[in-house]
Amino acid sequence: MNITDTMAGRDLEALRAAIAGQVFIPGQAGYDQARQGRNLAVDTRPAVVVAAGSAADVAQAVRYARAHDMRIAPQGTGHGAPPLEPLDGAMLLRTTRMRRVDIDSAARTARAEAGAVWQDVTDPAAEHGLAALAGSSPTVGVAGYTLGGGIGWLARRYGLAANSVTAAELITPRGDLVRADAGHESDLFWAIRGGGGSVGVLTALEMRLYPVGELYAGALFFPVARTAEVLHAWRAWTGTVPDEVTSLAHLLRFPPLPELPEPLRGRAFAILEAACLGDADTGAELIGPLRRLSPELDTFAMTPAPALGQLNMDPPQPTPSEGDGAFLAGFPAAAIDALVAVVGPDADTPLSSVEVRHLGGALARPAAAGGAQPSIDASYLLFAVGATPTPDLISAVRAHAQAVKHALAPWHASYDSYNFKQTPGPASAVLPSASYRRLQEIKAAYDPDQVIISGHPVRPIRP
Ligand SMILES: Cc1cc2nc3c(=O)[nH]c(=O)nc-3n(C[C@H](O)[C@H](O)[C@H](O)COP(=O)(O)OP(=O)(O)OC[C@H]3O[C@@H](n4cnc5c(N)ncnc54)[C@H](O)[C@@H]3O)c2cc1C
Numbered sequence: 108m109n110i111t112d113t114m115a116g117r118d119l120e121a122l123r124a125a126i127a128g129q130v131f132i133p134g135q136a137g138y139d140q141a142r143q144g145r146n147l148a149v150d151t152r153p154a155v156v157v158a159a160g161s162a163a164d165v166a167q168a169v170r171y172a173r174a175h176d177m178r179i180a181p182q183g184t185g186h187g188a189p190p191l192e193p194l195d196g197a198m199l200l201r202t203t204r205m206r207r208v209d210i211d212s213a214a215r216t217a218r219a220e221a222g223a224v225w226q227d228v229t230d231p232a233a234e235h236g237l238a239a240l241a242g243s244s245p246t247v248g249v250a251g252y253t254l255g256g257g258i259g260w261l262a263r264r265y266g267l268a269a270n271s272v273t274a275a276e277l278i279t280p281r282g283d284l285v286r287a288d289a290g291h292e293s294d295l296f297w298a299i300r301g302g303g304g305s306v307g308v309l310t311a312l313e314m315r316l317y318p319v320g321e322l323y324a325g326a327l328f329f330p331v332a333r334t335a336e337v338l339h340a341w342r343a344w345t346g347t348v349p350d351e352v353t354s355l356a357h358l359l360r361f362p363p364l365p366e367l368p369e370p371l372r373g374r375a376f377a378i379l380e381a382a383c384l385g386d387a388d389t390g391a392e393l394i395g396p397l398r399r400l401s402p403e404l405d406t407f408a409m410t411p412a413p414a415l416g417q418l419n420m421d422p423p424q425p426t427p428s429e430g431d432g433a434f435l436a437g438f439p440a441a442a443i444d445a446l447v448a449v450v451g452p453d454a455d456t457p458l459s460s461v462e463v464r465h466l467g468g469a470l471a472r473p474a475a476a477g478g479a480q481p482s483i484d485a486s487y488l489l490f491a492v493g494a495t496p497t498p499d500l501i502s503a504v505r506a507h508a509q510a511v512k513h514a515l516a517p518w519h520a521s522y523d524s525y526n527f528k529q530t531p532g533p534a535s536a537v538l539p540s541a542s543y544r545r546l547q548e549i550k551a552a553y554d555p556d557q558v559i560i561s562g563h564p565v566r567p568i569r570p
Contacts, residue, residue: 118175119132119155121171122167122168122171125167125171126157126160126163126164126167126168127161127163127164128157128158128159128160128161128164128204129141130155130156130157130158131155131156131158132154132155133152133154138156141156141158141199142156142199143185144182144184144185144186144188144425145185145186145246145425145426146185146186146189146425146426146427146428147425147426147427148189148427148429148495149188149189149191151180151188151191151193151194151199152193152194152195153180153194153195153196153198153199154177154194154195154196154197154198155177155198155199156198156199156201157198157199157200157201158203158204159200159201159202159204159205160204160205161205161310162205162276162278162284162310162311165200165202165221165278166278166282166283166284168200169200169278169279169280169282169308171198172198172558173280173282177197177198178196178197178198178557178558178559178560179197179198179200179280179308179558179559179560180194180197180198180199180200180559180560180561181200181221181304181308181309181559181561182199182200182201182202182203182251183201183202183203183221183222183224183248183251184203184224184246184247184248184251186244186246186247186251187251187252187255187526187562189429189530190528190531190532190562190563191531191560191562192531192560192564194560200308201222202220202221202222202308202310203222204222205220205221205223205310205311206219206222206223206227207219207220207223208220208223208227208228208231210231210232210234210235210237210316212235212237215237215315215316215317215318216273216313216314216315216316217231217232217239217313217314217316218311218312218313219249219311219312219313219314220310220311221248221249221250221309221310221311221312222248222250223248223249223250224245224247224248224249225241225242225244225245225246225247225248225249225252225416226245226246226413227249228241229241229245229412229413230413232316232412232413233320233411233412233413235316236318236319236320237316237317237318237319238261238316238317238318238319238320238412239268239314239316239317240257240259240261240262240265240266240267240268240271240314240317241259241268241415242258242259242260242268243259243260243415243416243418243421244416244419244421245413245416245417245423246421246423249312250304250309250312251304251526251562252268252526253268253269253272253300253314254269254299254302254303254304254309255269255301255303255525255537255562256268256269256301256480256483256524256525256526257269257526258464258466258483258488258524258526259353259415260324260353260382260415260418261317261319261353261382261384262353262466262468262469263350263351263352263353263465263466263467263468263469263470264350264351264353264468264469265469266469266472266474266482267301267470267474267477267480267483268314269299269300269301269477269478269479269480270300270301270474270478270480270481271314271315272299272300272312272314272478273288273289273313273314273315274286274287274288274296274312274313275287275288275299275309275311275312275313276309276310276311276312277295277299277306277307277308277309277310278307278308278310279295279306279307279553279554280306280307280553280554280556280558280559284310285307287299288313289476294549294553295307295549295553296478297479297549298478298479298545298546298549299478300477300478300479300480301477301479301480301481301525301538301542302478302479302480302534302538302546302549302565303479303525303534303561303562303563303565304559304561304562305534305546305550305554305559305561305563305564306549306553306554306559307553307554307559308559319384319412320411320412321409321410322382322383322384322385322390322409322410322412322415323382323383323385323386323387323389323390323391323393323394323407323408323409323410324380324381324383324390324407324408324410324414324415324418325380325381325394325405325406325407325408325410325418326357326378326379326380326381326404326406326407327379327380327394327397327398327400327402327404327405327406327407328371328376328377328402328403328405328406329376329377329378329379329400329402329403330374330375330376330403331358331360331374331375331376331377331451331452332452333400334358334377334447334451334452335444335447336400337356337377337379337400338356338377338443338446338447338463339440339443340396340397341354341356341379341397342356342438342439342440342443344396344397345465345467347396348393348465349393349468350467350468350469351383351384351385351393352381352382352383352384352393353381353464353465354379354380354381354382354464354465355379355380355381355419355462355463355464355465356378356379356380356462356463357376357377357378357379357380357419357460357461357462358375358377358378358450358451358460358461358462359375359376359459359460360374360375360456360458360459360460361373361374361375361376361459362459362494370403370404376403379402380418380419381393381394381397381407382410382415386409387408387409390407390409391407394407419462422494427494427495427496428492428493428494428495428504429492429493429495429501429504429505429508429529430458430491430492430493430504430508430529431490431491431492431508431509431511431512431527431528431529431530432488432489432490432491432512432523432524432526432527432528432529433488433489433515433519433520433523433524433528434466434483434484434487434488434489434519434520434522434523435485435486435488435489435519435520436484436485436486436518436519437486437487437518438463438486438487438518439518441517442515442517445515445517446461446463446514448514449507449510449511449514450491450511456493456507457493457500457503457504457507458491458492458493458504458507458508458511459492459493459494460490460491460492460493461489461490461491461492461511462488462489462490462491463488463489464487464488464490465487466483466486466487466488467486470483471483471484471486479538479542479545479546480538480539480542481539481542484520484521484539485520485524488524488527489511489512489515489527490527491507491508491511491512492508492529508529521539522536522537522538522539522540523536523537524537525537525538525562525563528563532563533563533564533565534546534561534563534564534565536563537563544568547565547566547567547568548569548570550565550566550567550568551567551568551569551570554567555567
């Protein structure tokens with residue numbers, strides 16, 4: 108085995124012996140696979156990767172890292188890795204194997220271990236006629252998504268996923284297992300609900316589920332040449348819909364892959380996607396004004412809640428990609444025109460997907476006893492992304508994503524989206540300022556040495 112200088116003398120065998128999971132160091136078989144997250148464009152080289160099998164493993168790994176002066180980057184899927192700082196000299200602490208999910212149908216709650224992805228929750232919840240506040244992709248991790256807020260298909264009705272968390276189990280940076288809920292560890296409980304993962308390593312989350320078995324959902328596909336007309340109509344329609352409707356406008360350029368169905372392969376579309384709580388008649392009436400635009404393809408139907416994970420057509424397999432997002436205070440006609448100019452039918456862009464999501468509703472109202480993101484002070488959300496299958500594409504895709512964000516700069520909200528900001532930046536850029544200040548104090552109390560590395564870092568400050 109090739110023990111690198113970084114780990115030499117660090118008593119790795121003691122860590123291996125202490126945990127049920129696995130430990131990998133550079134040069135060792137399995138290291139490259141263990142450090143690889145679902146965004147294949149991210150190439151971090153931590154000094155050690157611990158693939159934890161249990162909360163006890165996480166505690167051992169944290170204590171080991173502390174004893175050996177290493178910083179710790181907790182990670183589940185690695186979907187959220189793009190904003191991470193380089194992990195040189197650090198421990199990548201992966202919870203990927205910890206995917207147990209328990210549903211309490213009577214209490215309408217789920218407990219998910221920190222490595223669970225949304226599909227691990229939505230499928231068993233649906234067996235009880237219940238739905239979780241999952242996002243657009245079934246492969247995104249419950250932990251990272253919820254720590255960053257979590258804006259899903261039921262968001263305008265039920266709010267951020269973070270504000271439906273009822274308890275968190277985590278290992279503090281000192282290596283202690285604690286349970287944070289409404290009655291215990293109130294600062295930690297507040298911080299993990301939207302403030303990111305900077306105050307400890309989550310081992311499990313408990314969350315409320317909602318009585319949603321099926322809902323009326325689908326997508327209307329329009330040729331990309333109609334983008335401007337479709338976006339203007341959708342924007343006007345979003346001003347009329349109740350909180351039961353969560354929707355987005357999606358410019359999607361499908362690659363010319365043989366596995367794609369012929370009507371989509373290699374073509375570009377302006378797509379309107381929506382999830383409407385309620386029955387088919389109510390849903391059809393709500394979607395009516397969009398249908399009257401005569402889409403080329405219409406997939407709206409009563410849909411089981413877990414199938415919402417396919418609605419946005421996010422890539423199901425690990426993919427290299429670059430992108431960025433922003434909260435928008437508004438999306439008026441001038442913003443639509445600016446967007447169409449950079450990614451519309453006449454634009455030469457390597458971005459495969461540009462979305463504008465409608466926010467508001469429950470997201471805009473402060474959640475009762477909510478966490479670090481009590482509400483979202485923005486009306487829409489922008490997210491632009493492109494695949495980077497070869498390294499030479501990275502700079503062009505990155506530049507185009509920034510160009511899209513820049514084109515909508517006059518409409519940016521006062522802070523960015525925690526989950527959709529894909530570039531490095533402090534948590535102060537992705538949280539309301541009062542929340543960031545409180546988070547700094549909590550960080551000072553629990554992690555003054557900044558041992559935990561999080562996507563958007565928090566600088567500790569004593570009150
Ligand atoms: C295809 C796709 C679709 C998406 N759709 C949505 C959407 O609909 N709504 C939305 O809000 N967001 C969405 N996102 C953004 C997503 O929520 C973020 O990228 C999120 O960070 C991913 O969480 P993860 O656990 O999968 O990723 P990870 O990379 O595993 O985690 C991201 C970060 O979370 C923290 N973290 C993870 N696990 C732990 C832990 N156990 N303890 C402490 N900290 C931890 C760490 O800081 C880590 O760097 C989407 C992303 C993708 C790629």
